[in-house]
Amino acid sequence: MKMEALGRAAHPSPLPASGERVPDKAGEGSMRMLCALTDIPVLGARVIERPHHPDGNVAVFRTADDRVFAVLDRCPHKGGPLSQGIVFGDRVACPLHNWSIELATGEAVAPDVGCARRFSAEVEGGIVYVDLS
Amino acid sequence: MNARLSLTRQRLVVVGNGMAGMRTVEELLKLAPEAYEITVFGSEPHPNYNRILLSPVLAGEQTVDEIVLNTREWYAENGIALHAGSTVTRIDRARRAVKTADGITASYDRLLIATGSTPFMLPVPGADLPGVITYRDIADTEAMIDASRSYKQAVVIGGGLLGLEAANGLALRGMDVTVVHLMPWLMERQLDRTAADMLQRNLEAKGLHFRVEAKTEALVAGGDGRVAGVKLASGETLPAQLVVMAVGIRPNFSLAKSAGLHCDRGIVVNDTLQTFDPRVYAIGECVAHRDTTYGLVAPLFEMAKVCANHLAGYGIARYAGSQVSTKLKVTGVDLFSAGDFTGGKDTEEIVLADPAGGVYRKLVVRDDKLVGGVLYGDTADGAWYFKLVRDGRSIASIRDRLVFGESNLGDTGHEGQSRALAMSDDAEVCGCNGVCKGVIVKSIKEKGLFTLDDVRRHTKASSSCGSCTGLVEQLLMATAGGDYSAPAKQKPVCGCTDRTHQDIRDAIRSQRLLSIPDTMRFLEWRTPNGCATCRPAINYYLISTWPKEALDDPQSRFINERAHANIQKDGTYSVIPRMWGGETNASELRRIADVVDKYQIRTVKVTGGQRIDLLGVKKADLPAVWADLDMPSGHAYAKALRTVKTCVGSEWCRFGTQDSTAMGKALERALWRMYAPHKVKLAVSGCPRNCAESGIKDVGVIGVESGWEIYVGGNGGIKTEVAQFLVKVKTTDEVLEYAGAFLELYREEGWYLERTVHYVSRVGLDHVKKRILDDAEGRRALHERLQFALDGEPDPWHEMAKARIDLRQFESVTLA
Numbered sequence: 001m002k003m004e005a006l007g008r009a010a011h012p013s014p015l016p017a018s019g020e021r022v023p024d025k026a027g028e029g030s031m032r033m034l035c036a037l038t039d040i041p042v043l044g045a046r047v048i049e050r051p052h053h054p055d056g057n058v059a060v061f062r063t064a065d066d067r068v069f070a071v072l073d074r075c076p077h078k079g080g081p082l083s084q085g086i087v088f089g090d091r092v093a094c095p096l097h098n099w100s101i102e103l104a105t106g107e108a109v110a111p112d113v114g115c116a117r118r119f120s121a122e123v124e125g126g127i128v129y130v131d132l133s
Numbered sequence: 134m135n136a137r138l139s140l141t142r143q144r145l146v147v148v149g150n151g152m153a154g155m156r157t158v159e160e161l162l163k164l165a166p167e168a169y170e171i172t173v174f175g176s177e178p179h180p181n182y183n184r185i186l187l188s189p190v191l192a193g194e195q196t197v198d199e200i201v202l203n204t205r206e207w208y209a210e211n212g213i214a215l216h217a218g219s220t221v222t223r224i225d226r227a228r229r230a231v232k233t234a235d236g237i238t239a240s241y242d243r244l245l246i247a248t249g250s251t252p253f254m255l256p257v258p259g260a261d262l263p264g265v266i267t268y269r270d271i272a273d274t275e276a277m278i279d280a281s282r283s284y285k286q287a288v289v290i291g292g293g294l295l296g297l298e299a300a301n302g303l304a305l306r307g308m309d310v311t312v313v314h315l316m317p318w319l320m321e322r323q324l325d326r327t328a329a330d331m332l333q334r335n336l337e338a339k340g341l342h343f344r345v346e347a348k349t350e351a352l353v354a355g356g357d358g359r360v361a362g363v364k365l366a367s368g369e370t371l372p373a374q375l376v377v378m379a380v381g382i383r384p385n386f387s388l389a390k391s392a393g394l395h396c397d398r399g400i401v402v403n404d405t406l407q408t409f410d411p412r413v414y415a416i417g418e419c420v421a422h423r424d425t426t427y428g429l430v431a432p433l434f435e436m437a438k439v440c441a442n443h444l445a446g447y448g449i450a451r452y453a454g455s456q457v458s459t460k461l462k463v464t465g466v467d468l469f470s471a472g473d474f475t476g477g478k479d480t481e482e483i484v485l486a487d488p489a490g491g492v493y494r495k496l497v498v499r500d501d502k503l504v505g506g507v508l509y510g511d512t513a514d515g516a517w518y519f520k521l522v523r524d525g526r527s528i529a530s531i532r533d534r535l536v537f538g539e540s541n542l543g544d545t546g547h548e549g550q551s552r553a554l555a556m557s558d559d560a561e562v563c564g565c566n567g568v569c570k571g572v573i574v575k576s577i578k579e580k581g582l583f584t585l586d587d588v589r590r591h592t593k594a595s596s597s598c599g600s601c602t603g604l605v606e607q608l609l610m611a612t613a614g615g616d617y618s619a620p621a622k623q624k625p626v627c628g629c630t631d632r633t634h635q636d637i638r639d640a641i642r643s644q645r646l647l648s649i650p651d652t653m654r655f656l657e658w659r660t661p662n663g664c665a666t667c668r669p670a671i672n673y674y675l676i677s678t679w680p681k682e683a684l685d686d687p688q689s690r691f692i693n694e695r696a697h698a699n700i701q702k703d704g705t706y707s708v709i710p711r712m713w714g715g716e717t718n719a720s721e722l723r724r725i726a727d728v729v730d731k732y733q734i735r736t737v738k739v740t741g742g743q744r745i746d747l748l749g750v751k752k753a754d755l756p757a758v759w760a761d762l763d764m765p766s767g768h769a770y771a772k773a774l775r776t777v778k779t780c781v782g783s784e785w786c787r788f789g790t791q792d793s794t795a796m797g798k799a800l801e802r803a804l805w806r807m808y809a810p811h812k813v814k815l816a817v818s819g820c821p822r823n824c825a826e827s828g829i830k831d832v833g834v835i836g837v838e839s840g841w842e843i844y845v846g847g848n849g850g851i852k853t854e855v856a857q858f859l860v861k862v863k864t865t866d867e868v869l870e871y872a873g874a875f876l877e878l879y880r881e882e883g884w885y886l887e888r889t890v891h892y893v894s895r896v897g898l899d900h901v902k903k904r905i906l907d908d909a910e911g912r913r914a915l916h917e918r919l920q921f922a923l924d925g926e927p928d929p930w931h932e933m934a935k936a937r938i939d940l941r942q943f944e945s946v947t948l949a
Contacts, residue, residue, distance in 0.1 A: 041941065044939070044942075075627045079704075085692065
């Protein structure tokens with residue numbers, strides 16, 4: 001059996017070739033360019049890997065109406081990777097035990113209690129920016 | 134911001150601060166917290182409390198504080214203006230305002246009437262004497278407790294549920310109590326004569342006295358003007374310084390009637406709980422819905438959900454009436470009744486009676502369905518019987534053991550029905566989420582939980598595998614006062630809709646719906662894009678109903694079916710390649726060994742389905758692992774055909790009568806890549822020794838000298854269930870056709886996440902036989918539809934584009 005070609009050919013990215021810091025976002029000096037909005041599936045997520053960071057990876061979500069949210073990729077319940085969950089409305093369901101997490105705040109939906117750290121994220125001109133500082 | 138909001142907010146006035154009204158408000162706040170400015174009027178000077186638990190308060194087992202459901206703080210936190218102790222005396226529908234006895238006026242855009250019911254006073258001489266009370270609220274309960282301190286003798290008129298609970302409570306407080314009952318036996322609306330006689334003997338042993346078939350003629354005053362006795366028609370006079378009237382309740386609709394609203398036995402409402410004035414809703418014991426009035430709490434809660442849905446402006450829920458069950462809350466007396474327990478011409482009765490031993494069971498069956506029953510002495514199976522009544526499923530297959538209860542159906546998988554009360558507080562109820570009995574009981578009491586869903590949300594108990602559902606329901610019955618809110622017969626799929634699984638299946642087929650957004654739009658979903666419960670279900674219904682037309686949506690699939698591997702607790706994945714019929718060879722094993730080395734796979738395990746599981750694979754490595762294995766996907770991660778387990782069969786085995794391995798391989802090649810409502814497992818054994826465990830598979834095939842026997846609906850999981858015999862056939866082609874047709878039927882009719890065992894028990898084996906055995910043409914058509922659906926279906930591990938796998942998921946993104 002032959003493998004088909006892997007890669008992102010099916011999803012061409014409009015990202016500028018050199019992804020340097022974006023100086024013109026005044027007052028938000030630590031906002032950094034991540035990827036094109038179209039690099040994130042609608043009602044889906046991508047992962048920013050942070051192999052040496054004690055808190056681990058960050059998940060960046062895209063809602064049906066093209067807003068983006070960045071949350072620590074670790075469910076406050078048992079550490080499940082939120083990036084792998086089903087996204088609905090402004091929430092994600094953790095793939096391990098189905099806790100619902102509010103993307104805007106990182107808070108678990110009541111009656112569950114817990115919070116995954118959230119980070120600033122926004123879309124401008126089709127490009128996603130996040131602030132992990 | 135707030136000022137602007139309040140200008141646009143509508144005003145909701147609630148008349149009645151009881152369980153029905155406040156439950157509606159709670160449901161409304163969940164759906165549309167900002168929609169209304171809410172004002173609540175209640176005649177009693179208390180916040181909302183659990184009326185059902187007044188009997189335990191009277192009996193001294195609980196305090197008034199313990200039964201409060203919504204504290205004053207709760208009203209304040211939710212911005213609700215509460216006027217407790219303020220009785221509404223007038224509704225001015227023209228000006229849309231209510232007026233109270235103490236001079237308050239409140240205008241409304243929507244009015245909710247929840248005035249409950251009033252106890253009925255017998256119109257006998259002396260009924261207005263001091264010391265004669267009814268039993269309805271906290272004030273009555275306190276009056277009884279006071280009287281029990283100063284007086285010795287009490288008479289309770291009325292031997293129904295409430296009267297007996299009152300009598301029991303007064304006796305526990307030291308009074309000498311006689312119950313006067315007009316009818317030939319106690320609780321005649323809930324019990325048959327046998328059970329009632331047992332109950333009476335039991336209560337007599339506890340010190341209560343009875344006068345049945347006794348008519349009260351007059352209440353006699355003593356020298357101090359207080360009641361001193363009850364005079365019966367027989368001439369006898371029972372001495373009593375306290376008389377409690379518990380002869381029934383009547384819906385309290387005088388306020389509504391005076392406002393010109395149409396009333397009959399209660400305030401007449403339609404299926405949306407709306408009165409004849411569209412701005413006015415009514416709910417609870419004060420209403421007459423389809424000519425029925427209700428006096429138990431479960432129906433009120435079902436009404437509350439529907440009413441809140443309409444008040445919130447969603448406008449799609451309907452209330453269609455309720456089934457009710459009753460449990461007497463007298464410590465030491467176990468009594469349960471549900472549904473139609475009296476029977477009639479077209480019903481049959483199954484009775485188990487041991488009057489001396491204090492056990493009695495009567496079950497009423499109509500058309501192979503349980504329609505009602507009475508349990509006395511041992512009510513542990515009450516919740517299970519009630520569920521059978523509500524579900525309306527056929528009991529034909531378990532009829533011979535039905536009367537012995539669920540625990541006698543087998544030693545595993547009986548959902549724990551018989552254990553709840555005997556358990557200690559630290560005993561574990563829900564093994565999946567580690568929740569013990571004490572936590573559940575505490576949550577039920579402190580948070581005022583009434584429904585299974587409430588308990589699931591707050592404690593997580595029974596929210597995973599569901600096998601302890603029966604146990605949790607029983608704890609609810611025991612703790613919430615035995616009158617908990619039972620889920621409706623057909624539950625909505627999730628909170629996004631009131632539609633059931635069947636509603637969705639029907640709409641997709643009849644309206645030819647081809648996408649999730651179309652389906653949600655047509656069925657008026659409340660949420661913009663559903664949730665993690667409904668989206669996978671709709672996606673499955675679409676692709677199984679319209680194969681090759683409806684487009685699969687990977688983002689609506691659980692991660693395992695999106696990544697085509699099984700997520701593990703640490704976020705890594707497991708990979709199980711397919712081994713046809715459980716057979717492998719040196720080349721495959723060598724490749725597996727190389728993959729284990731190359732990708733440093735930590736655990737290699739042989740599965741119960743005769744395959745090899747590679748555990749701890751990083752997500753990024755999945756595509757390369759699949760390519761290096763160069764074996765088909767085992768679909769061990771999917772609601773799909775998993776394995777076909779086989780024994781070695783006649784090729785090697787000295788007992789084998791048929792080549793089970795060849796048959797297994799043929800079945801697996803014909804059925805792999807088949808998505809289904811849930812996972813599907815097959816097995817083929819070469820002789821009746823059944824070494825491949827065909828008896829507990831979704832489809833089990835057993836070789837005999839003259840051919841093959843096919844069994845369906847077996848299960849080795851949560852609820853161990855032996856498969857049922859479907860048919861015996863001769864050839865391999867026949868096995869493929871019959872098994873394929875059965876699985877296609879299940880694919881087309883099963884509800885999402887319903888295993889074949891539950892599907893078959895829901896529709897009945899007779900239905901399956903009719904479609905597969907009696908209708909040869911239909912069987913062939915089913916088999917053809919399955920082949921059509923599977924033809925060209927890609928192997929996701931090796932045809933990723935065709936399987937619509939989003940390859941971006943295997944790569945991370947990095948910051949610039």
